[in-house]
Amino acid sequence: MSTQNKISVYIVEDYLLTRITYKKSFQNYSDINIVNDFESAEGCINALEKQPVDVILMDLGLPYMTGIEATKIIHRKYPNIKIIILTSHENDDEVLSSLASGANAYALKDIDIKKLYNLICTVNEGSIWIDPRITKVVQKTFYKAEPKEKEDFHLTLREKEVLDLLVQGFSNTEIADKLTVSPCTAKAHVCKILNKLSVTDRVQAAVKATKYDL
């Protein structure tokens, strides 16, 4: 990412004092170069056009555009720029939205400077890092998103086709039309599907198919 030795950094933070504090703190770290700091996301996004950086420290609660929206935009336009969310917000939704927007790290503001320095180095290499205090939400997300052990209901290819149409809300007749078979055939397929999925009606079949991603 960085062609020089120094890691170039922008700070986006609406509170002046905080910006100054960070800037001063990093004067002791020779390989961190705080190129500029902004009180709004818009300012930062404009500046990136002329001078991209390696890493951005991004607050969440900003005037006008939020840190999450900004992260989304910057990540889309400059996929190589690493964004560290640096905030006091511990709201679960904000954590997840931030990471979904492409941030590489989520840190709470009381992080000490040495750790923040290490964090900047870490994300500059492309890693993802999550503050100890918010790992639970993140792990819960991983748990929910875990590739399910794809329960196998032994549906045939044809049945999967039918189930797919069923889930889209088509009636047996419509399914038959789409597959150019007789309505009786479609109906027979549906009946077999209901049996195989151990449900008694197509609504439950559709829900089960959606849940298990069949």
Next chain:
Amino acid sequence: MSTQNKISVYIVEDYLLTRITYKKSFQNYSDINIVNDFESAEGCINALEKQPVDVILMDLGLPYMTGIEATKIIHRKYPNIKIIILTSHENDDEVLSSLASGANAYALKDIDIKKLYNLICTVNEGSIWIDPRITKVVQKTFYKAEPKEKEDFHLTLREKEVLDLLVQGFSNTEIADKLTVSPCTAKAHVCKILNKLSVTDRVQAAVKATKYDL
């Protein structure tokens, strides 16, 4: 976690040479104490009963019990033990399963010792860390898991109740029974739900409800 100064570590890795290499490498790091190493997950799990550690380096491809299963078991039994998956596997499902199992980090084996040392310190504090080469999968997961902007279909409380039963596959009559109202009432609710969700039948309503988590 660690009451002493040193971070205590177990290594689980079926290849003897690799274990030896790691052990030797960490002799230079005074605050890392490789307490023991195991060629199988079972050995590690047994040892934990007598002597827990702060951090475990866990391979994935192990004989008998896989690293993922072991991680799941250890994380459940000792939530404070931090597990670093250290493997050559770059398979997306294994990455996600590992993190879902409670691992705090996923690193690829060619990581250099200094970084691995930093990583051990980082996860010992409770952070989550993801290797740069597998961030894409993880970010994609965050993106998919992002709290959807909860499209609002202006369903009334009663309608949500009805929709809930509908999704479970109950017929209008059954819904009416459950809510102790007349079948006509249940039917009227369903009709209104279909209109509000802009769908023409209950299957689509159920699917939409499931997708949008109504």
Next chain:
DNA sequence: AGGGCTATTATCCACTTGGATAATAAATAG
């Protein structure tokens, strides 16, 4: 060649469904 699975088609029947339409009472909001 024969056994098992799949896809296809079919019929009967009681029950369910969705659309259209509307009336009433209760609660809520302005």
Next chain:
DNA sequence: CTATTTATTATCCAAGTGGATAATAGCCCT
């Protein structure tokens, strides 16, 4: 106090649904 919304009930009707049961043809494997 009045307008709006919600919950309740109802009816008609054409269409769709699910269960049970079964026959036929094609395919793959042994």
